[in-house]
Amino acid sequence: MNQHATKAKAFIQDEARTNWHDEALWFIRAKRDQATALVAEWEALRELASGIKDHVLGNLDQYLEQFSERAIANGVQVHWARDAREHNQIVLGILQQTNATRLVKSKSMLTEECGLSDYLVENGVSVVDTDLGERIIQLREEPPSHIVLPAIHLKKEEVGELFHEHLGTPAGLSDPTQLTEAARHHLRDHLVGCDAALTGVNFAIAETGGVVVCTNEGNADMGVHSAPVQIHCMGIEKIIPRAQDLGIFIRVLARSATGQPSTVYTAHHHRPRPGTQMHIVIVDNGRTEQLGRPDFRNSLKCIRCGACMNTCPIYRRSGGHSYGTTVPGPIGSILTPGFDLKQHADLPFASTLCGSCSDVCPVKINIHEQLYQWRQAVVEAGLADPAKVQTLNLSGAILAKPWWYRITGRLARLALRWAPRWLVYNRWNTWGQDRELPPAPRESFQDWYRKKHKA
Amino acid sequence: MNPSREAILARIRAHKPSPVPPPEIPAFAPAREDTVAWFQATLEAVGATWAWAEDTPLSPEWFEKHYGAGLRIVGVDPDWAITDNPVDSQTPLAELNKIDVAVIPGKLGVAENGAVWVDETCVPQRILPFITQHLILTLRANQIVGTLHQAYQQLAVAETGFSIFIAGPSKTADIEQALVKGAQGARTTLVVIKS
Ligand code: SF4
Numbered sequence: 177m178n179q180h181a182t183k184a185k186a187f188i189q190d191e192a193r194t195n196w197h198d199e200a201l202w203f204i205r206a207k208r209d210q211a212t213a214l215v216a217e218w219e220a221l222r223e224l225a226s227g228i229k230d231h232v233l234g235n236l237d238q239y240l241e242q243f244s245e246r247a248i249a250n251g252v253q254v255h256w257a258r259d260a261r262e263h264n265q266i267v268l269g270i271l272q273q274t275n276a277t278r279l280v281k282s283k284s285m286l287t288e289e290c291g292l293s294d295y296l297v298e299n300g301v302s303v304v305d306t307d308l309g310e311r312i313i314q315l316r317e318e319p320p321s322h323i324v325l326p327a328i329h330l331k332k333e334e335v336g337e338l339f340h341e342h343l344g345t346p347a348g349l350s351d352p353t354q355l356t357e358a359a360r361h362h363l364r365d366h367l368v369g370c371d372a373a374l375t376g377v378n379f380a381i382a383e384t385g386g387v388v389v390c391t392n393e394g395n396a397d398m399g400v401h402s403a404p405v406q407i408h409c410m411g412i413e414k415i416i417p418r419a420q421d422l423g424i425f426i427r428v429l430a431r432s433a434t435g436q437p438s439t440v441y442t443a444h445h446h447r448p449r450p451g452t453q454m455h456i457v458i459v460d461n462g463r464t465e466q467l468g469r470p471d472f473r474n475s476l477k478c479i480r481c482g483a484c485m486n487t488c489p490i491y492r493r494s495g496g497h498s499y500g501t502t503v504p505g506p507i508g509s510i511l512t513p514g515f516d517l518k519q520h521a522d523l524p525f526a527s528t529l530c531g532s533c534s535d536v537c538p539v540k541i542n543i544h545e546q547l548y549q550w551r552q553a554v555v556e557a558g559l560a561d562p563a564k565v566q567t568l569n570l571s572g573a574i575l576a577k578p579w580w581y582r583i584t585g586r587l588a589r590l591a592l593r594w595a596p597r598w599l600v601y602n603r604w605n606t607w608g609q610d611r612e613l614p615p616a617p618r619e620s621f622q623d624w625y626r627k628k629h630k631a
Numbered sequence: 632m633n634p635s636r637e638a639i640l641a642r643i644r645a646h647k648p649s650p651v652p653p654p655e656i657p658a659f660a661p662a663r664e665d666t667v668a669w670f671q672a673t674l675e676a677v678g679a680t681w682a683w684a685e686d687t688p689l690s691p692e693w694f695e696k697h698y699g700a701g702l703r704i705v706g707v708d709p710d711w712a713i714t715d716n717p718v719d720s721q722t723p724l725a726e727l728n729k730i731d732v733a734v735i736p737g738k739l740g741v742a743e744n745g746a747v748w749v750d751e752t753c754v755p756q757r758i759l760p761f762i763t764q765h766l767i768l769t770l771r772a773n774q775i776v777g778t779l780h781q782a783y784q785q786l787a788v789a790e791t792g793f794s795i796f797i798a799g800p801s802k803t804a805d806i807e808q809a810l811v812k813g814a815q816g817a818r819t820t821l822v823v824i825k826s
Contacts, residue, residue: 200808217659227654234650237643244636250789256636308814309805325805332807352809363815368728368762384789394761394801394816401758401793402724412639417653419788423780424656426796427743437673437744438779440799441816447792449757450720460639468646 180526184494193331198492200328205486207435208536215431224424226540229477232415233467239382239415240458246385247456250447255457260290263459267292267374267407268299270455274405276301276371282389282396283307284376285323285480286409286459289502304366306395308359315342321496323503324433324482329495363395373399377410378479379425380456383418386446387456390429390439397443406448407455412463413476425479428538432481466514471549475510477539484533484543490526499523506533510546513553521559524550585620592616661777666742667824670775673745674822677799678812684769684825689713689734698765702731707754708769709736710825719755727756733763733817740775740822741782741796747822748786750794757793761801766817768797771825 188194212218232239244254255270257263263286271279279301281287293303293314305314309326313319315338320326327335336350345358367373375396379388387408389396400406416425430436448454467473485491485505496504501512501520509523524547533543554560574580592600593616601608619627663669674681687693689711694704706713711734718727735754737747747768749760760766776782788794801816812818 203808214662216662220657220659224654224656227651230648230651231653234648236647237640240640240643250792256633256639258635258638262635306815307805308803312805325808327805328808330807332809335806352806353811355806356803356811356814360813360815364728367815368724381788386789392801393803393814395814397761397795398758398815401756401761412643419786420656420780420783422788423778423783427779434804437677438746438796438798440677440797440802442746442796442798444788444794445792446789446794449792458639460642464639464642464646467643467648470648473648 180494180498180500180522183498183500184490184526187495187498188493194493196331197329197495201486201492204325204434205483205536208432208483208486209435211431211435211437215427221424221428222538222540225428225479225538226477228416228421228424229539232417233413233473233476236412236415236467239417240412243380243382243385243415244456244458246383248385250385251454252385252446252448253453253455255455257457257459257461259461260459263287263290263409263457263461264292264295266457267409268296268301270405270407270453271296271301271372274372274453276403276405278366278369278371279303280306280367280370280373280395280399280403281310282373282375282391282399283310283326284374284409285503286376286411286461287374288320290459290461292409304363304370306363306367306399307391307393308356308363308395311359311363312338319497319502321504322482322485323480323505329497364398367395367398368402370399370403372405372407373403374407374409375400377408377414377456378429379416379422380410380414381417381419381422382415384446386444387414388422388426389443389445390426390441391443392436392440394441397441400443400445401449403452405453405455406445407457408445409457409459411459411461413478429479429481432483432536432538462515466511469514472510472514472546474541475507475514475543475546477541478507478511479539481538483536483538487532487536489528489530489532494526499526506543506547507541510541510543510550513550517554517557518559521554521557522561524548524554525561525564582620582622589616589618589620656780659778659780661742661781663742663777666775666777667772669742669777670740670745671824673742674799677745678802678810679745679799679820679822681822681824684823687823689767689823694732698732703729704732704734705730705759705763706734707736707759708734710769718759722756724758724762727758727762730759730763732765732767733759734767734769735760737768737770737797737822738774739782739785740770741779741798742775742777743779744796744798745822746779746782746796746798748782748794748796751791760795760797761816764818766797766800766820767823768820769823769825775824 491505739748803814
């Protein structure tokens with residue numbers, strides 16, 4: 177079992193840090209709100225983005241065929257991978273065939289999901305992540321804690337220490353501008369000297385066979401245009417039908433992610449430079465399975481903007497690492513149970529079901545409803561936490577009989593007022609841990625309502 | 632036949648929902664009608680700068696005043712003959728990595744996000760707009776449109792092998808959300824508008 181609650185508990189031990197994390201993400205959520213408020217047709221754009229993705233899912237086979245035909249006609253080598261293993265082997269194969277031993281990588285959640293870097297390193301390839309945040313966590317040997325802001329969990333002093341150790345910056349240096357400058361020099365050396373460059377894909381255009389890659393740092397372009405071999409790895413769900421549709425998706429992506437009107441760079445790759453190679457790897461890895469689940473297939477519409485994380489009260493106060501998955505937060509909690517329900521059975525419960533994620537999602541995924549539906553799947557599969565099941569069964573029995581409910585309510589109010597502290601605040605009553613229960617009212621709502629209406 | 636391709640496509644066919652038609656994309660009216668002023672305001676908001684071509688001679692003195700002395704400047708806009716450091720498709724990467732300022736003609740500007748469209752035909756090598764320390768993009772005022780919808784309607788994205796929207800300087804906020812310009816690409820972006 178994944179144990180989100182246990183890891184979240186460890187995370188919140190440091191209260192100041194928890195608040196800092198919470199505020200950092202809320203700051204981004206607020207920027208998103210400002211950016212979207214400036215677009216009068218915002219809701220129409222979300223509706224369109226969602227509608228285009230619905231249309232794609234129903235025609236995904238044709239669009240993928242069209243995409244790959246066009247790409248091949250453009251001189252691109254197209255590969256298909258059923259799972260993570262095949263994906264990793266394909267990438268290694270490309271590198272071996274071209275004698276490439278130094279790979280630079282820009283951000284790609286798919287390659288994280290596939291464990292590509294570890295696999296390549298085991299096979300003698302040096303892999304350098306070139307997005308600043310990704311490089312930071314690569315040097316720390318830990319996974320990203322957010323899909324857009326991989327190092328959001330770290331303080332600048334920690335980055336300073338890390339760079340002191342690995343890049344030789346002066347001890348105690350923690351100024352973000354100076355640290356970024358040091359990373360710029362360090363990464364340029366790798367970018368300009370690389371043998372191959374790999375990127376993720378934001379959108380794959382079926383009608384033209386091209387891929388679109390959005391970044392702010394310019395690292396993807398620095399790598400791709402330096403290297404004699406460029407590789408773009410994409411999940412099957414990245415397809416959009418036409419270049420026209422980019423108008424919709426580019427308009428919603430960065431506004432939702434960071435509150436920018438668009439990322440700094442929106443690159444469209446269609447053909448390799450003369451004398452170089454361009455490869456596209458199309459990956460399934462569980463996505464066709466998710467496509468077959470009517471309740472959950474909507475999750476494949478995700479464009480990985482991260483807005484649902486920034487807004488989530490649980491994510492903000494438990495940190496990305498507490499989820500133990502490549503994609504954390506609300507969307508991760510509906511994607512990952514599809515891979516392995518047993519392993520991730522607690523993730524659908526890592527939510528208040530407040531619905532804020534669904535409200536901000538630019539492709540209108542019904543995230544909180546799917547979390548609720550996964551909960552049912554978890555209980556049906558007999559994987560729910562036994563304590564939770566017992567409590568729910570008991571509550572169910574009480575709520576089924578009004579007189580039982582009235583009696584237990586009265587008893588509870590009496591007990592809360594008169595029982596000794598140790599009886600209320602103990603390890604069996606999780607509601608009494610870390611918080612004081614509110615004073616119990618003298619009468620129930622029902623009593624109060626009756627009295628009021630008689631009067 | 633590629634067995635993985637066939638397997639993936641077969642699973643999609645077995646699992647996909649019944650198709651629905653694509654939605655109609657309406658013609659959204661741009662939020663502002665003063666397109667050029669809007670473009671300029673957005674450039675400032677995204678950390679770029681802009682100037683009118685008449686105020687920007689791109690002369691040695693001008694470069695020295697704005698970017699410093701003794702710099703390696705490359706110009707590939709045919710309207711400005713900067714011939715000091717010619718760059719072509721064969722210039723080695725190590726040489727390109729020493730460029731301080733590059734002047735590159737853009738093909739289209741977008742007011743809503745301050746982006747300038749550059750494609751492969753604008754540059755001798757694709758890497759030029761990124762590897763240069765400072766970037767100057769040039770554009771005619773009548774090449775600026777309001778929204779990305781309008782832009783993609785005019786553009787043929789697959790016309791060249793590589794094309795890009797550049798909206799401001801390279802930047803990052805990966806260290807404690809502090810915005811820093813000059814991550815891996817150009818440290819500054821100036822857009823020169825020819826009226
Ligand atoms: S589920 Fe929606 S809000 Fe969350 S990352 Fe995906 S697109 Fe963004």
